[in-house]
Amino acid sequence: MFDRIDAFVRDVSTIETEIALAERLDEICREMGFAYFALTHHVDIRHTPGPAIRLANYPSDWVDYFDAHKLGPSDPVHRASHLTSVGFAWSKLSRLIALTPRDLQVLELAERRGIGDGFTVPANVPGEANGSCSFAIQAGRSLEEDQLPLAQLVGAFAFEAARRVCGVRMTGPLGEPRLTDRQRDCVIWAARGKSDWEIARILGLSHETVTEYLKRARERYGVGKRTLLAVHALFDGTISFNDVMKR
Amino acid sequence: MITIAERTAQPLADDMLRAMFEARKRVFVDLLKWNVPVIENRYEVDQFDDPHAVYLIAVGDDGEHLGSARLLETLRPHILDTLFADLCAAHPPRGPDILEITRFCLDRRLPAARRLTVRNTLVSAIADYALMRGVTGYTGIAEFGWLQQILAFGWRCRPLGLPAVRDGRTLGALWIDIGSDTPALLAQGGVYIADALGFTGERRAA
Numbered sequence: 001m002f003d004r005i006d007a008f009v010r011d012v013s014t015i016e017t018e019i020a021l022a023e024r025l026d027e028i029c030r031e032m033g034f035a036y037f038a039l040t041h042h043v044d045i046r047h048t049p050g051p052a053i054r055l056a057n058y059p060s061d062w063v064d065y066f067d068a069h070k071l072g073p074s075d076p077v078h079r080a081s082h083l084t085s086v087g088f089a090w091s092k093l094s095r096l097i098a099l100t101p102r103d104l105q106v107l108e109l110a111e112r113r114g115i116g117d118g119f120t121v122p123a124n125v126p127g128e129a130n131g132s133c134s135f136a137i138q139a140g141r142s143l144e145e146d147q148l149p150l151a152q153l154v155g156a157f158a159f160e161a162a163r164r165v166c167g168v169r170m171t172g173p174l175g176e177p178r179l180t181d182r183q184r185d186c187v188i189w190a191a192r193g194k195s196d197w198e199i200a201r202i203l204g205l206s207h208e209t210v211t212e213y214l215k216r217a218r219e220r221y222g223v224g225k226r227t228l229l230a231v232h233a234l235f236d237g238t239i240s241f242n243d244v245m246k247r
Numbered sequence: 248m249i250t251i252a253e254r255t256a257q258p259l260a261d262d263m264l265r266a267m268f269e270a271r272k273r274v275f276v277d278l279l280k281w282n283v284p285v286i287e288n289r290y291e292v293d294q295f296d297d298p299h300a301v302y303l304i305a306v307g308d309d310g311e312h313l314g315s316a317r318l319l320e321t322l323r324p325h326i327l328d329t330l331f332a333d334l335c336a337a338h339p340p341r342g343p344d345i346l347e348i349t350r351f352c353l354d355r356r357l358p359a360a361r362r363l364t365v366r367n368t369l370v371s372a373i374a375d376y377a378l379m380r381g382v383t384g385y386t387g388i389a390e391f392g393w394l395q396q397i398l399a400f401g402w403r404c405r406p407l408g409l410p411a412v413r414d415g416r417t418l419g420a421l422w423i424d425i426g427s428d429t430p431a432l433l434a435q436g437g438v439y440i441a442d443a444l445g446f447t448g449e450r451r452a453a
Contacts, residue, residue, distance in 0.1 A: 013403065
């Protein structure tokens with residue numbers, strides 16, 4: 001079976017359209033014993049300005065329901081995939097995240113539309129929306145454990161092929177840093193929940209200077225709130241979780 | 248700028264290499280909890296840190312370690328054939344023009360944005376080094392997560408076998424194809440930084 005995956009990888013490394021990639025995924029997904037696949041960035045696909053990927057062969061009424069209820073960013077499978085870099089079975093979701101009543105309802109609704117257990121391969125590339133590639137079986141059947149390493153590999157390479165085909169990759173070298181070092185220091189402390197006055201004391205700056213730095217930083221990201229500023233700076237790697245969460 | 252260190256008869260006697268071994272200990276032992284040997288409770292040095300290893304090291308303005316990678320000859324014992332041969336469906340690729348990338352290390356003290364620049368500089372240096380020395384491909388083992396990032400750099404990669412779980416980590420072996428178009432592919436991936444090795448590469452034998 002590895003030969004088949006090797007052939008898949010070589011094949012998708014040269015294809016040029018999303019449709020061609022979806023066809024190859026549909027094919028290999030069935031050969032691995034799955035019925036459905038979904039390769040996606042975890043965003044609300046209808047409200048995303050930049051390029052975002054979504055390829056899937058789920059039943060269309062499920063896709064409509066998913067979009068209508070804005071499940072892109074809150075889907076329990078997607079949330080779980082932000083916490084791990086290794087594929088996981090949906091039946092083991094509760095080991096990764098606390099499932100809310102709403103989550104359980106989503107999984108049950110999917111099952112009613114014929115989507116059974118599944119296996120999700122997270123695909124997180126720094127500076128980009130998180131993503132994943134999932135494979136699911138028909139409701140009522142059970143997942144074959146020995147297929148999971150195959151799915152892991154196919155998912156990883158398929159996601160990369162999708163990034164290439166959909167033009168998600170950043171073009172050109174990284175631009176100038178969006179924030180100055182001093183602004184960045186202030187954003188880290190703001191992300192840690194400190195007020196401007198507290199940040200001024202910590203960094204030995206005047207209160208006005210800190211307020212000015214954070215105002216400029218918000219302008220650079222085009223956001224109005226310090227919470228959003230922190231989220232954007234985390235997203236593009238200007239600050240890291242480590243910066244914010246270390247003691 | 249990246250420094251190439253090779254033919255290192257006494258690696259621990261050299262300041263730059265010592266700083267690298269210390270950084271490797273902080274990353275691979277303290278952070279990632281790899282079960283690898285540590286010397287003097289400070290330096291991560293294993294049996295492959297010998298005079299045949301080549302190191303590409305990113306050094307800061309004050310001589311501090313920013314990042315590094317170790318390249319091993321595949322005709323000699325290396326990590327894939329010695330410790331992880333089961334990650335390859337066939338025999339691990341070997342040849343005078345094939346090197347194994349190991350211990351890709353970004354210093355833990357780097358802030359996020361700088362980290363990305365150092366990472367890109369190192370990846371560019373790895374590609375340029377191959378072109379300079381006639382290397383046609385690299386092998387390497389990566390934990391999933393990191394493996395997804397390696398694919399995202401934009402160079403041509405293929406899996407060498409199915410992933411396997413070792414010590415609770417899911418690992419995969421990769422082949423990275425190197426050709427004259429590799430810098431362009433890395434540039435499309437937003438990764439390539441030209442001239443990472445300097446005009447001819449700053450070389451030193453420690």
